[in-house]
Amino acid sequence: MKKRGNRRLIISLAVVALIYVAGFIVEQTCGSKSMAVTVLQKGAVYALIAVSMNLLNGFTGLFSLGQAGFMLIGAYSYAILTIPMAKRAAVYQYYDGGIVQFTIGMIPALLVAGIVAALFAALIGMPVLRLKGDYLAIATLGFAEIIRAFIQWDAIGPLTNGSNLLKTYPTLKTAMPGNTVLFTFIVVGICIGLILLLINSTYGRAFKAIRDDEIAAEAMGINLFHHKQMAFVISCFFAGIGGALLAMYQGTLQANGFKSAMTYEILLIVVIGGLGSVSGSIIASFLFIACSEWWLRFLDTETMIGDFKVPLLAPGFRMVAFSVVIMVVVLFFRKGIMGDRELWDLGSRRKAKGGSDIK
Amino acid sequence: MFDTLLPYLLAGISVGGQYALIAVGYTLVYGILRLINFAHGDIFTAAGFFMVYLAAALPPALAVPLVIILTVILGFTVERVAYKPLRTAPRMSIMISAIGVSYLLQNLMWYLTGGLARQYPVLPGLGDSIQIGSASTKVVTLVTPVVTVILVVALVLLIKRTKIGMAMRAVSVDFETAQLMGIKINNVISVTFIIGSAMAAIGSMLYFTNYTAVTPTIGAMPGLKAFVAAVFGGIGSIPGAMIGALIIGICENLIKAAGLTMFSDAFTFALLIVVLLVRPTGLFGEKTREKV
Numbered sequence: 001m002k003k004r005g006n007r008r009l010i011i012s013l014a015v016v017a018l019i020y021v022a023g024f025i026v027e028q029t030c031g032s033k034s035m036a037v038t039v040l041q042k043g044a045v046y047a048l049i050a051v052s053m054n055l056l057n058g059f060t061g062l063f064s065l066g067q068a069g070f071m072l073i074g075a076y077s078y079a080i081l082t083i084p085m086a087k088r089a090a091v092y093q094y095y096d097g098g099i100v101q102f103t104i105g106m107i108p109a110l111l112v113a114g115i116v117a118a119l120f121a122a123l124i125g126m127p128v129l130r131l132k133g134d135y136l137a138i139a140t141l142g143f144a145e146i147i148r149a150f151i152q153w154d155a156i157g158p159l160t161n162g163s164n165l166l167k168t169y170p171t172l173k174t175a176m177p178g179n180t181v182l183f184t185f186i187v188v189g190i191c192i193g194l195i196l197l198l199i200n201s202t203y204g205r206a207f208k209a210i211r212d213d214e215i216a217a218e219a220m221g222i223n224l225f226h227h228k229q230m231a232f233v234i235s236c237f238f239a240g241i242g243g244a245l246l247a248m249y250q251g252t253l254q255a256n257g258f259k260s261a262m263t264y265e266i267l268l269i270v271v272i273g274g275l276g277s278v279s280g281s282i283i284a285s286f287l288f289i290a291c292s293e294w295w296l297r298f299l300d301t302e303t304m305i306g307d308f309k310v311p312l313l314a315p316g317f318r319m320v321a322f323s324v325v326i327m328v329v330v331l332f333f334r335k336g337i338m339g340d341r342e343l344w345d346l347g348s349r350r351k352a353k354g355g356s357d358i359k
Numbered sequence: 360m361f362d363t364l365l366p367y368l369l370a371g372i373s374v375g376g377q378y379a380l381i382a383v384g385y386t387l388v389y390g391i392l393r394l395i396n397f398a399h400g401d402i403f404t405a406a407g408f409f410m411v412y413l414a415a416a417l418p419p420a421l422a423v424p425l426v427i428i429l430t431v432i433l434g435f436t437v438e439r440v441a442y443k444p445l446r447t448a449p450r451m452s453i454m455i456s457a458i459g460v461s462y463l464l465q466n467l468m469w470y471l472t473g474g475l476a477r478q479y480p481v482l483p484g485l486g487d488s489i490q491i492g493s494a495s496t497k498v499v500t501l502v503t504p505v506v507t508v509i510l511v512v513a514l515v516l517l518i519k520r521t522k523i524g525m526a527m528r529a530v531s532v533d534f535e536t537a538q539l540m541g542i543k544i545n546n547v548i549s550v551t552f553i554i555g556s557a558m559a560a561i562g563s564m565l566y567f568t569n570y571t572a573v574t575p576t577i578g579a580m581p582g583l584k585a586f587v588a589a590v591f592g593g594i595g596s597i598p599g600a601m602i603g604a605l606i607i608g609i610c611e612n613l614i615k616a617a618g619l620t621m622f623s624d625a626f627t628f629a630l631l632i633v634v635l636l637v638r639p640t641g642l643f644g645e646k647t648r649e650k651v
Contacts, residue, residue, distance in 0.1 A: 063451055127636050134395050134454060135635055138586065142628025145583075149625035260579070261465075264458050271455050316470030323463035330459045331444055334452055 012344050016189065023181040032173065035294045037181055041172060042293065043286035044184040045245045048191050050269045050281040052238035055195055057267070058275035058340070059204065060231040061211030062129070063137045065263050067239050069144025072258040073120055074113035074240025075247035076151060079166040080159065081109045087168040092161055099158040106170050110187065110244050117240025118233045120147070125232040129225065141260055151255045166253040173251065187245060191238050196278055198234065207231050211276075272329050272336050280338030292322060366494040367616040368609065373500040373569065375608020376507035380562030381585035382592070382600035383514065384434075384555025390531040390595035391551050393450055397457040398437055400582015401464035402556055406430040406563035407479060407573040408468060414480035423482075427560045434556025435549060437464075443545065461579075468575035476574045479567040486568055499568040506565065510558065511601045518597070523550055531595060580624060584611075587631040593644025602642065 023040055030036050049071060056062050081104050083091055092098035104112070128139045150156070152163040160166075172180040198204055206227050209217040218224050247253045265288075273284030299318040303310045329336065381403055388396045409429045413422040441460045445453045485499040518524035526547045529537040538544050566581065567573060585600075588607050592599025607630065611623045634641060 063454070127632065131635055131639075133450065134393075135590075135639070137454065138395060138583075138590070139628075139632050139635055141583070142587075142631050145628050146625040149621050153621050260583075261462075261576070264462055267455065267458060268462065314470065316466065316474060319466035320463070320470045323459070323466045327441065327456070327459045327463055330452075330456050331441065334448065 008344060020182065020185055020189070023185050024179075027179070027181040032178065032180060039286070039290045039294055040181045041184050041249050043289040044181075044188045045242060045249055046266070046269065046289055047282040047285035048188045048245065049239055049242035049266055050273065050285045051192050051195055051278050052235045052242060053266050054270045054273070054275065054278065054281045055199070055207075055238075056231055056235040057270060058277070058281075059199055059211060060207040060228065061214075062228060062231065063133060064140040064232070064235075065137045065260065065267065066124070066140030066144045066236075067266055068258040068260060068262040069140075069147040070117040070121060070236040070239040071243025071246060071262070072144075072147055072151065072255060074117045074243030075253055075258070076160055076166070076255070077116040077240070078109045078113040078244035079169045079247050079253050081112060082106060082169040083166065084168065091166060091168055092158070094164065095158040095161065098161065106175055110241055113244035114237040114241040117243070118237035121233045121236030122229070125229050129228045129232060141263070144258075144260060144263065148255050148258060160255075163255065166247075167251070169253075170248070171251045172248045175248070184245065184249075187241070191241055192278065192282070195234075195238060199278070203227070203230065268326050268330075272326065274336030274338035274340060276340035277336070277338035277342055279343035280336055283337055283343075292318070296322060362493045364613070364616060365492055366496065367612040369491065369494060369496050369500050370569075371609035371612035372605065373496075373503045373608070374566070374612065375605035376503035376601075377562050377566040377569075378581060378585045378588050378608055379507050379601040379604035380510065380558045380565070381581060382588040382604045383511070383558045383597055384552075385586045386589040386592070386594055386597060386600040387527075387551045387555050389589065391527065391548060392442070392453070394442065394453050394457060395586060396555075397454070397582075398441075398460040398464060399555065399559060400578035400580075400585075401461050401468070402430060402434050402437070402578075403559040403563050403566075403582060404468060404573065404575065404578030405433055405464065406556075406560040407567045407577070408472060408477065409560075410564065410567070411477045411479060411573055414482075419480075419483055423564065426564070427557050430560035430563075431553050431556045434552045434559070438549060438552040443548075465575050465579075472575065474575065476572040479571040479573055482564060482568055485565070497569065499565055503565045506561065507601060510561065511597055514554065514558075514597055517554075523547070527551060584624075584627045587627050590631060591634050591641055593641030596641070596643040599641060599643035 026040060027037050049067065053064075053067050056064050080098075080100055083103065085101070085103055088101075089097040124140075124143050128136060128143065131139055151160045153160075154162050156162075172184065176183040199207070206217070206222045209220065209222055210224060210227055214224060243258075250257075269284045269288045270281055272288065273280030273282070296318040299313055299321055300315050302313050381399065384399050384402075385396060388394055388399070406426055406429075409426045410422060413425055413429075417425065437460055441456050442453055445456055485497070485502060487498050488495055489498050489501070491501075518527060526537070526542045527550070529540065529542055530544050530547050534544065537547075563578075570577075584607060585604060588604035589600045590603075591607065592601070592603030607627055610626060610630075614620070614623045614626055
């Protein structure tokens with residue numbers, strides 16, 4: 001048994017290494033501006049965010065819709081701390097160069113981004129996590145909106161630049177020229193690896209127990225609030241890092257981009273991948289980004305085949321087709337791509353566990 | 360002091376009445392299906408677009424009823440296609456489906472309208488200016504509370520006095536028992552969605568007379584606020600939804616008057632969180648207990 005476990009671990013690591021090498025090669029051969037590279041970058045970032053949301057919604061059964069808010073906190077923390085001193089005056093032109101008068105490195109800033117998001121999560125979690133089910137969903141959604149409004153408030157403009165753009169912070173392109181994919185993959189890989197370790201620990205089992213039956217879990221001696229709070233804070237920590245990475249990917253940052261629609265999108269990715277499956281979320285993220293950014297682009301352009309004008313194709317049709325597919329998944333393939341299994345469990349002979357649907 | 364606040368108060372009452380009409384749809388659906396119908400805000404937007412296109416071709420006397428009918432058909436279809444197949448599924452699946460529908464409707468409207476803001480037609484009588492004290496406002500500001508109160512009273516009577524209303528109450532108390540008593544729950548649920556959509560259509564006519572640009576995502580925010588109003592008033596209670604909506608509408612505009620426009624949306628959600636923590640049943644909600 002032990003031996004087999006070791007072999008599986010080695011195979012998994014080899015596969016991961018292979019993916020990294022493939023990502024590296026794609027970037028070297030296609031160039032940084034190609035569609036494939038964009039998809040790999042954004043897909044990886046979304047993968048991290050989706051997995052962090054899955055930790056909450058899929059593994060702990062806490063239906064939270066606050067992801068965009070915590071990403072926003074992470075993204076802003078990162079950007080505020082890393083804008084080079086020389087350029088602060090230009091960025092904060094309406095606020096006398098801002099009040100943050102120091103910069104820190106990119107990697108520490110990513111960490112801080114996660115920590116700030118986690119702090120906010122700890123604060124918000126205390127009242128909100130007492131709510132259940134859809135009330136929790138709507139309250140977290142509300143908090144995300146409050147955060148967005150707050151960040152754009154004039155009075156804290158010296159810190160956040162109000163509703164103006166944040167820019168000139170180190171982005172993927174400027175910080176890691178030529179190696180953007182590898183960098184994203186490594187950061188995302190470490191984060192997802194940590195989440196996987198957590199899920200497979202005793203804490204992870206406690207989370208799943210809470211998801212499956214709160215009352216039974218409590219009877220088994222699991223401190224509900226403590227564990228919920230922990231899942232929430234950790235999920236938001238990684239959402240914060242994900243937000244920072246998204247800011248790096250985008251190049252400029254504005255609070256208005258992080259609306260609840262973004263949370264919905266990530267939730268749909270998680271559902272497509274399968275609630276309770278890390279590998280499902282990763283696969284779904286890349287699929288989602290590849291389809292919306294690249295493969296379905298042709299649906300948005302009017303096309304002529306000979307004299308025949310293909311009907312329906314016009315800007316926006318891509319997203320319509322896309323959302324129809326999502327609805328089909330939601331309605332008829334409720335388990336998503338992976339259900340609650342993992343890619344690396346597929347080979348093993350162990351019978352798939354009985355259907356633990358989303359509760 | 361009063362003179363400067365008057366326009367904000369008027370706007371608050373008016374927008375509150377419009378939220379109330381949307382909130383009715385949320386509260387009815389939640390009362391019966393325990394579902395936050397995220398798509399309701401988008402049905403409200405769709406009603407706006409129906410009017411934009413119909414008013415261009417038809418006289419208002421025809422366009423108004425047609426808009427209501429089309430919106431009702433849309434709401435009915437959404438329920439049949441996206442929620443009915445999930446009747447026995449876990450509640451969260453239905454909520455995810457609602458989010459999916461909202462996503463689909465927004466994208467569909469973007470595709471069909473080209474993503475540009477459309478100018479809402481001026482409805483005769485509603486869009487005229489009128490002077491109240493020192494404030495100048497549109498007729499719709501005065502019409503909205505009247506319409507809202509009439510519709511809410513009518514709805515309460517429908518629910519308290521008619522057979523279908525009794526069925527709705529029964530289903531909201533206990534889904535399964537109601538079914539055993541011979542109530543056709545699918546019909547009851549359809550009626551709920553039809554009433555909700557019709558209210559949303561009327562609400563959209565009043566709302567867009569004030570805020571005349573219709574965009575595919577414009578309904579999301581009023582939709583969420585209306586939901587908060589429904590929770591505030593006590594989910595399942597129609598007069599509660601109306602009072603909650605009026606309070607939210609007025610507070611929101613007073614916050615704007617204080618120069619904190621940015622927080623007018625945030626206030627709604629802060630209110631929601633406070634209500635949920637302090638009094639989860641809302642102002643007029645009945646006490647329910649979580650069943651094991």
